[in-house]
Amino acid sequence: MSNTIEVKIPDIGDISDAEIIEISVAVGDTVDVEDTLIVLETEKASMDVPSPHAGEVVNIQCSEGDKVGEGAAILTLSAGEATQATPEPVAEPEPVIESTPEPQPVSEPEAKQPEATVTAVATEQDLIIPDLGQDEAVDVIEVMIAEGDEVEVDQALVTLETEKASMEVPSSLSGKVISLSIAVGDKVSSGDVVGKILASAPDAESEPAAPTTPAEPEPAPEVASPEPVAESTPAKAPVPDYPAIQSGPDKGAIYASPAIRRFARELGADLSKIKGSGKKGRVLKEDVQQFVKYELSRPKANANSGAGSVTPADLPVIDHSKFGDTEQIPLSRIQKISSVNLHRNWVMIPHVTQHEEADITEMEAFRQEMKNEAMNEGVRLTPLAFMMKAVVASLKAFPRFNASLANDGENLILKKYFHIGVAVDTPDGLVVPVIRDVDQKSIYELATELGEVSAKAREKKLGIDAMQGGCFSISSLGGIGGTSFTPIVNWPDVAILGVSKSQMKPVWNGESFEPRLMLPLSLSYDHRVIDGALAAKFTSHLAQQLGDIRRLLLK
Ligand code: CAO
Numbered sequence: 039m040s041n042t043i044e045v046k047i048p049d050i051g052d053i054s055d056a057e058i059i060e061i062s063v064a065v066g067d068t069v070d071v072e073d074t075l076i077v078l079e080t081e082k083a084s085m086d087v088p089s090p091h092a093g094e095v096v097n098i099q100c101s102e103g104d105k106v107g108e109g110a111a112i113l114t115l116s117a118g119e120a121t122q123a124t125p126e127p128v129a130e131p132e133p134v135i136e137s138t139p140e141p142q143p144v145s146e147p148e149a150k151q152p153e154a155t156v157t158a159v160a161t162e163q164d165l166i167i168p169d170l171g172q173d174e175a176v177d178v179i180e181v182m183i184a185e186g187d188e189v190e191v192d193q194a195l196v197t198l199e200t201e202k203a204s205m206e207v208p209s210s211l212s213g214k215v216i217s218l219s220i221a222v223g224d225k226v227s228s229g230d231v232v233g234k235i236l237a238s239a240p241d242a243e244s245e246p247a248a249p250t251t252p253a254e255p256e257p258a259p260e261v262a263s264p265e266p267v268a269e270s271t272p273a274k275a276p277v278p279d280y281p282a283i284q285s286g287p288d289k290g291a292i293y294a295s296p297a298i299r300r301f302a303r304e305l306g307a308d309l310s311k312i313k314g315s316g317k318k319g320r321v322l323k324e325d326v327q328q329f330v331k332y333e334l335s336r337p338k339a340n341a342n343s344g345a346g347s348v349t350p351a352d353l354p355v356i357d358h359s360k361f362g363d364t365e366q367i368p369l370s371r372i373q374k375i376s377s378v379n380l381h382r383n384w385v386m387i388p389h390v391t392q393h394e395e396a397d398i399t400e401m402e403a404f405r406q407e408m409k410n411e412a413m414n415e416g417v418r419l420t421p422l423a424f425m426m427k428a429v430v431a432s433l434k435a436f437p438r439f440n441a442s443l444a445n446d447g448e449n450l451i452l453k454k455y456f457h458i459g460v461a462v463d464t465p466d467g468l469v470v471p472v473i474r475d476v477d478q479k480s481i482y483e484l485a486t487e488l489g490e491v492s493a494k495a496r497e498k499k500l501g502i503d504a505m506q507g508g509c510f511s512i513s514s515l516g517g518i519g520g521t522s523f524t525p526i527v528n529w530p531d532v533a534i535l536g537v538s539k540s541q542m543k544p545v546w547n548g549e550s551f552e553p554r555l556m557l558p559l560s561l562s563y564d565h566r567v568i569d570g571a572l573a574a575k576f577t578s579h580l581a582q583q584l585g586d587i588r589r590l591l592l593k
Contacts, residue, residue, distance in 0.1 A: 041117045043091055044099075045075065047110045054107030056080050058100055059320065062297055067095045069115070076100065076112055077295040083205035084295040093117035162216065165195060165232040167207060175225035176200045179371075180292070183233075184501020187215045195232055196220065204296055213237040221498030223371035223466060294321040302326045306351050307333070308378055372467035383529045388565040391524040391536075394577035396584040398540055399555045404587065412482065421540070421557070422460070422514050423485035427590050428583035429535060430456045430477045433510060434593065436576045440509045442530040443567055450567060459508035459528060460488065462495040469495045470528055472508040512537065522560045532567040535580075536560035557584065 050056060060077040063069055074086040093115035100112045170176060180197035183189055194206040218233040220226060292309045294302070298321055302309050305326065312329045314321035358364045369377070398421070405419055412419040433440040433456060442451045456477040459470040471491045476484060494500050511528040514537040525536035538558040544551035561577050568576075583589050 042096065043093065043115045043117050044111050045090060045113050045115060047078075047087060047106050047108050047112060049108050050078070050085070053080055055105040056085075056107065058102050058104045058106060058112075059084065059316070060295055060297065060323070061098060061100070061102055062086075063095050063098075063113070065095050065098060069093065069095065074297045077297050078106070079295065086296050087112065089115070091115055091117050161237050162234055163211065163237050165209060165211075165215075165235055167198075167226050167228055167230045167232060169228045170198070173227070174200075175227045178220055178222055178224045178226055179204065181218065181220065181222055181501075182206075183215050183218070184503060185215055185218055185233075185499070187501075189213065189215060189235065198226065199296065199299065204294075204299065207232070209235070211235055211237040218499055218501070221500075224498070292321065293319055298323060298326060305330050370466040372464070372469060376467050379529075380526055383526050387527050387529060389524070389527060389562050390565050390570060390573065391560050391562045392570070392573040392577050393522050394559045394561070394574075394581050395543075395556045396559055396581035397545070397554050398557045398584050401584055401587050402540065402555050412485070415482070417482050417485050418489050419481070419485050420488070421516060422488060422512070422537075423481045424587060425512060425514070425535075425537060425584065426458050426460075426473065426476050426484050426488075427481055428580055428587070429458060429510060429512065431583045431590055431593065432576055432580045434477075435579050436572065438568060438572065439533050439563070439576055441532055441567065443532060443564065447566075453509045455509065457508050459505075459511035459531070460491070461511060461513035461525075462492045464496045464498070466498065469500065469505065470508065470511055471495055471500055471504045472506065474507070510534070516540065516557070520558075522558050524560060525562045527562050527564055533561060533563040533573075533576075536562065 047056075056078040057080070058076050059079045062074045062076060069075065069089045070092045071090065072088045075089050076087045078085050078087060095113055096116045097114040098112070099114070100106065100110070104110075106112070176198045177200070178196050179199045182194050182196060189195070189209050190212045191210060192208045195209050196207050198205050198207060213235045216234045216236050219231050220233070226232075293314060293316075294309055299309065301323060302312070302321070307326050307330055309321055309326075312321050312325050313319075315325050316322045401424055402421070405421060405424065409419050437452050438450070440453045440456065442453070443449075444451055455475065457472050457474045458476045459472045461468055461470050471494070473479075473484065473487055473491060479487070491500070491504070494504075508528070508531060510531050511525075511534040513525045513534060515523065516537045516539050518539070520538045521541075522538050523536050525534045527534050536559070538560065540555050540557040542553050543556045545554040545556070546552075559577055559580060561573055561580075563573050
């Protein structure tokens with residue numbers, strides 16, 4: 039016997055005006071327990087309302103745009119054979135964040151209490167994840183702040199996501215972010231520290247006293263990024279036809295309900311590439327469908343580059359366990375994003391790799407001579423700092439390498455600055471932080487910055503703009519080994535230098551073989567921008583600079 043059940047909004051905390059932003063079912067649909075019925079959104083979070091019963095939707099009592107609170111009727115289900123009278127009409131609350139009130143602004147409550155008469159002093163305080171209403175750790179999917187950022191009260195700091203909900207965690211304080219302790223891909227729980235903030239003094243009239251906390255970190259030279267930093271307001275964020283280049287994970291805020299995120303994930307669609315047509319730039323189901331259609335139609339439009347359209351979803355599924363024991367481990371978020379970017383770059387850019395060897399016998403002798411002296415000044419002098427300097431000399435000699443191809447494919451954008459990306463191997467995958475104004479820094483300064491940046495990368499402390507604005511990248515495997523490799527161009531760069539391990543080799547000097555320390559260089563370049571002859575000239579020039587580093591002083 040069929041039984042009708044009126045489904046109501048479950049306990050969603052004190053919220054009485056959550057907006058229905060999506061009705062995920064239609065009259066006549068059959069749903070299972072836990073299937074999403076509608077998606078609600080508040081200022082700070084979005085949440086799925088799951089079905090408490092299996093059955094058929096016979097009536098929908100709400101509309102998109104309605105504002106609802108706990109107990110509001112949303113639809114009626116015909117539950118087939120009666121499931122034990124199913125008396126409770128209210129949809130079970132999700133056991134996760136959405137059933138709890140919106141997160142309270144983070145950090146110590148005392149921090150918010152201005153003391154009426156006390157002279158205001160900026161204080162260092164922790165930014166803390168508020169009570170999430172669950173013990174299970176949740177994923178950090180976006181970090182909207184970076185070290186050095188000034189944040190305002192209520193400004194979103196991070197976005198968290200569970201299977202069923204995503205939410206922004208706002209700040210309760212204004213001030214300067216002095217350190218970050220989490221990164222995209224981390225899992226966090228209530229009470230975890232997001233980072234430290236030098237909270238602004240509440241009284242603007244008070245003369246700021248010397249901070250009682252440790253000194254602020256020295257201002258990073260890369261405060262202003264030459265590229266627009268990904269916007270946190272999606273309404274304004276123009277979505278490119280293809281994704282932003284960063285190898286890092288952050289691409290600005292993406293506004294989409296958990297149901298849409300899951301839908302996009304199931305279809306293998308990268309939300310960061312999809313332009314949202316909903317309110318405030320929210321990505322809707324239709325947007326995902328349209329994007330997928332567009333992606334599917336691309337191979338036809340580009341019939342000559344058929345290989346470029348193959349995705350893992352096109353490949354036959356193989357049950358590897360039929361052949362022996364297997365174990366499935368998840369890719370890190372960085373690895374997943376890198377895989378999209380690397381695949382795109384590999385497919386989109388016609389690559390050629392030019393190989394060369396530089397005689398670094400003298401350079402290495404000099405480095406060895408200086409190594410201890412440098413170490414006494416706290417500088418770890420590796421060959422990479424010299425290479426960065428030499429690369430800049432070659433970029434100056436061949437400006438076409440310090441460029442990006444305009445999206446229209448008809449212009450080349452030559453850059454007058456020299457920001458070099460350095461591939462850093464981290465436990466979570468490859469990231470490419472950018473060292474700025476390499477032309478204006480000494481080799482000691484570069485070596486120091488290299489050490490700092492790679493340490494930060496490995497501790498997941500790099501902000502989004504630390505990975506933006508590069509002109510040319512270097513991927514050095516010299517500390518590990520190998521004789522040569524073919525690095526993938528890091529779009530929008532047009533070339534990348536791969537460096538392998540130097541080796542003593544017998545080199546003919548015209549009369550005899552001499553032992554010389556030879557450094558293998560592998561330059562991959564975008565053949566649309568650079569032709570083979572130019573690439574060979576570039577690598578020869580580079581080898582010449584490294585062969586006699588006195589040349590680096592000349593220009
Ligand atoms: N030939 C021989 N020895 C080299 C060398 C080279 N080309 N490059 C570095 N070395 C030596 C260094 O001098 C150092 O030895 P000493 O301490 O005796 O001087 C040792 O190797 C280790 O160097 P390092 O790797 O720690 O430092 P680095 O400045 O050369 O590199 C960094 C820094 C961050 C680039 C590196 O640690 C790294 O992460 N490399 C991997 C990059 C990567 O994964 N690329 C692949 C991208 S494509 O998947």
